[in-house]
Amino acid sequence: MSRTCPPKTFKCKVCNFETRKKDHWERHLQTRKHISVMNSKKHSCEACNFHTNNKFDYTRHLQTTKHKNMVNEPTKRNANANSEDAHLIKELLVKQSAIMEKIVEMEERKEKRNVDLETIVSNMAQNNSITNNVNTTINNNFNLNIFLNEKCKDAMNIEDFINTLELCP
CATH class of the missing domain: 1.20.5 (Single alpha-helices involved in coiled-coils or other helix-helix interfaces)
Incomplete structure (x- = not known):
């Protein structure tokens, strides 16, 4: 049985940085972010x-x-x-x-x-009377033109009627 050691991790808790490579760790220590955080007012x-x-x-x-x-x-x-x-x-x-x-x-x-x-x-509940209301509505619709054609066949045209009127001076 061979034992393997877990790889060593480098952590910077101040910057929330973590790496397994030492050269990345050293590069992080030189960054502007890390330096400014470390030089902050204590x-x-x-x-x-x-x-x-x-x-x-x-x-x-x-x-x-x-x-x-x-x-x-x-x-x-x-x-x-x-x-x-x-x-x-x-x-x-x-x-x-x-x-x-x-x-x-x-x-x-x-x-x-x-x-x-x-x-x-x-x-x-005591009265128990049944009331039936039935409303019947019958609509008698007719066409005005049909009515005029049937009842007033001999009627004068409105334009002719206007022309026959004499205007008073």
Whole structure:
């Protein structure tokens, strides 16, 4: 029995690159993408949007008044936002209670209609009368030209009639 070792893979987790060939790996290490990712800023302050590679610059930044003001400012904003949120919540609760009242009123009307319909159906069941409605429509269509030809054969042509009229001066 011969044992085969799985081929060695080279992985760059930062760039999401994987290969089995060493020369491809070495070429990847020289690429612009890999170098820029590796040289990216390691220390960053999200509150101030400050980025640096040097830890000393980062700790010095943390001691500045700019950083302290930026960190304290969101807490002031949060206090104002909380009072505004409480006001909005109160408004929403008032609107919700009004909507709930309308829904309850609609349900009551629906129940009343159901009761009315049940009484009508029970009354109809007691009457048991059969009503037959038969509607007969007869359309008498005739052609006007045929009528005129049959009944008014001797009639004067309309153009001749107009020519015989005397116009008053």
